[in-house]
Amino acid sequence: MGTIQIENVSFRYDQMVDNLFDSLNLKIDESWKLGLIGRNGRGKTTLMKLLLGQLDYQGQVVSNLNFYYYPQAVVDKNVPTIEVVKNLTHLEEYDLWKIEIELDKLKVDSGVLQQEFSTLSPGERTKVLLAILFIDESGFQLIDEPTNHLDIEGRKIVSDYLKSKKGFIVISHDKNFLNPVIDHVISINRADVDVYKGNFDTWQDNKNRQDNSEQNEKEQLKKDIHRLHETAVKRENWSNSAEAQKNKNRYGESVNLDKGFISHKSAKMMKKAKTAEKRVDSAINEKQSLLKNIEIEEPITLNYEELSHPDIFVQVDNLSLRHETITTPVVNFKVKKNQVLAVIGQNGIGKTTIFKQILGVPQPFEQIGDIKVANNLKISYLRQDNELTGEIKALAVDKKIEPEMVYSNLRKLGFERYLFNQPVENMSQGQRRKVALALSLSEKANLYFWDEPLNYLDVITRQQIISAIKKQHPTMLLIDHDQDLIDEVSTQKVKLHY
Ligand SMILES: Nc1ncnc2c1ncn2[C@@H]1O[C@H](COP(=O)(O)OP(=O)(O)OP(=O)(O)O)[C@@H](O)[C@H]1O
Ligand SMILES: [Mg+2]
Incomplete structure (x- = not known):
């Protein structure tokens, strides 16, 4: 081979x-x-x-x-x-x-x-x-x-x-x-x-085992170094006081006695302590480079503003959209406060089209049925595609979001700082997705439309998203093909099919 x-x-x-x-x-x-x-x-x-x-x-x-x-x-x-x-x-x-x-x-x-x-x-x-x-x-x-x-x-x-x-x-x-x-x-x-x-x-099992044992080793090393420090301090105190004692008799009066052996012993003990410390220091350094492989999952937060009313945010009755030969299946659903509604169905069935129609995005579709959206809602829409271009700062300002807030969210999503000034189109696919996600996280909203948020995102980020939704219970309409996400966060599902 x-x-x-x-x-x-x-x-x-x-x-x-x-x-x-x-x-x-x-x-x-x-x-x-x-x-x-x-x-x-x-x-x-x-x-x-x-x-x-x-x-x-x-x-x-x-x-x-x-x-x-x-x-x-x-x-x-x-x-x-x-x-x-x-x-x-x-x-x-x-x-x-x-x-x-x-x-x-x-x-x-x-x-x-x-x-x-x-x-x-x-x-x-x-x-x-x-x-x-x-x-x-x-x-x-x-x-x-x-x-x-x-x-x-x-x-x-x-x-x-x-x-x-x-x-x-x-x-x-x-x-x-x-x-x-x-x-x-x-x-x-x-x-x-x-x-x-x-x-x-x-x-993954192997990695978790490795991470755990490295973590344990680090803890053990920390204890060791603490103990060594304490011993070193004790030894130092002892040798200092021995040094001080050298010229005094037992009544504390200054006398001229040769206590060379104390001096010698204390110096030897100090040296021993220093060598031991050095050894532990270098062991710690070595471990630290290994520990760099442990991935950190920082919690993220949606800038979600909960409203006390209305009770129903979105209501869709007998909705179907028509254009030339396409007719989307008829759907009915209600989205209430703090509910996560998952819209599921095969590729091309019309999920994104329905999102856009509810959001009022102009489309060449004839609408059959009714859409009601509560008034004065702040809505954050995370689109399906990586369509953003330009610099993060301009994108934030465009949406009236403090760039600092977006940067802070990006840091939590594992972004390196030097990327903040790079045009989004030069970034990796996942990084581009993270910019869109960070904008949606930072935007003040009462209702979220998230269309395939997990596309391109790494495993840790997926987990961060799942944890945030489970913790905050935002009101959300969600499209995704990731079974784990749907199972973990949705409070109701609507399936599109003919
Ligand atoms: N053409 C480019 N010019 C400058 N930097 C780039 C370019 N392409 C990629 N990078 C940078 O190189 C790094 C690696 O990018 P790459 O696309 O290989 O990552 P990746 O592991 O495939 O990520 P993802 O999971 O998001 O697809 C990233 O930090 C990215 O911003
Ligand atoms: Mg890639």
């Missing part, structure tokens, strides 16, 4: 203070199914770009494999999907059956090949691009977050599909998706990068 060897690779983007990767060494077998995990901005996407040879780095990557990256850039989306396939694969007409086979495994009707690419649902697009990626079975696939925008069923299909393949790296923050698929983990930690044999759960 061939290998991919990453040898002494160092890299940083121009504006960075420190290296993103510093003398990185990894050895990967070409048959492994790897999950690449790590917090937002740690360099997962960058690592893939390094393997693809798209960035200038120090060190070397030794491999004779062909690497393929998802998501591919589709330059022209307004053409039949088959043209997109041809452009990206250079397949000849007589070889196009290969794509049909892959599409079949992904449970996509090959009829989509004749359909304009721009009209495919997000789930269909993902599957077509993945099918293209696996045309060359001998290649090594680099799959960057395929689950964003996929509904629960889509995630299951893609997960089964990947399980049947081998030799790839997939980035995902969704443990339920990763667990059945992968047999190895590459984890980009705070202080280092490691490769682990197992799936996400076994990696």
Whole structure:
């Protein structure tokens, strides 16, 4: 079996203070199914770009494999999907059956090949691009977050599909998706990068054990150093008083006695204490560098303003939206104070369209049924896409939010300070999502519309969001395909289906 060897690779983007990767060494077998995990901005996407040879780095990557990256850039989306396939694969007409086979495994009707690419649902697009990626079975696939925008069923299909393949790296923050698929983990930690044999759960168990034992060791060391300090102080006091005693008799009168042996002993004891302290100091330093891998989950807070009334914030009666051939399923629901309503349903069924209609965003849809929204509500809308551009400060001012508040929330979400002045479009996907999230957290609101908040976000941030909602019980309408989030925070669900 061939290998991919990453040898002494160092890299940083121009504006960075420190290296993103510093003398990185990894050895990967070409048959492994790897999950690449790590917090937002740690360099997962960058690592893939390094393997693809798209960035200038120090060190070397030794491999004779062909690497393929998802998501591919589709330059022209307004053409039949088959043209997109041809452009990206250079397949000849007589070889196009290969794509049909892959599409079949992904449970996509090959009829989509004749359909304009721009009209495919997000789930269909993902599957077509993945099918293209696996045309060359001998290649090594680099799959960057395929689950964003996929509904629960889509995630299951893609997960089964990947399980049947081998030799790839997939980035995902969704443990339920990763667990059945992968047999190895590459984890980009705070202080280092490691490769682990197992799936996400076994990696997590191992990490928790490691963190705990390091934490315990640190506690033990703290106790040791405290004890040593105390002993050292005692010894010092003793030797000082011995020194003072040297020239006095037992009545405290000054006399000229030679007590050289006391002086000698006290000096020896001081020296011993100092050596012991030094040893503990260096042990502590060593441990501290290990402890840098412990991820910290800081609590976050929504700037939620609870209202004593009205009781019903949003009421939707027999609502359906129509445009050309599309008609969304009829829905009915009420959102009361402190309720989290989860709107669920498959990709493309109209969840976001319903959100926008309630919010009064202009859309080319004819409305059937009624929408009532209580008056004078402050609403915070977290959109589905990473559409923000420009600097954080300007984005905050635009929404009449104190930039400092946004910065503070971003710090809690694990943002480094130097990023505050960077344009959002230069950031990693998760960092971009965090900017949108921090704006929504900072904005004073009585009601939240959160459309797929978890997309692109790392595991710790997901947990921060879940904890905040559970603690504050804000009034919220929520769309997400993450089962854990829905189960943990929703007080009621409405399912869209025909
Ligand atoms: N083109 C760029 N110019 C400058 N900095 C960049 C650029 N692309 C990425 N970065 C920075 O490099 C770091 C790593 O980015 P990368 O996209 O590799 O992270 P990631 O682990 O994939 O994160 P995510 O989970 O959010 O996708 C981030 O701090 C990001 O802001
Ligand atoms: Mg990324």
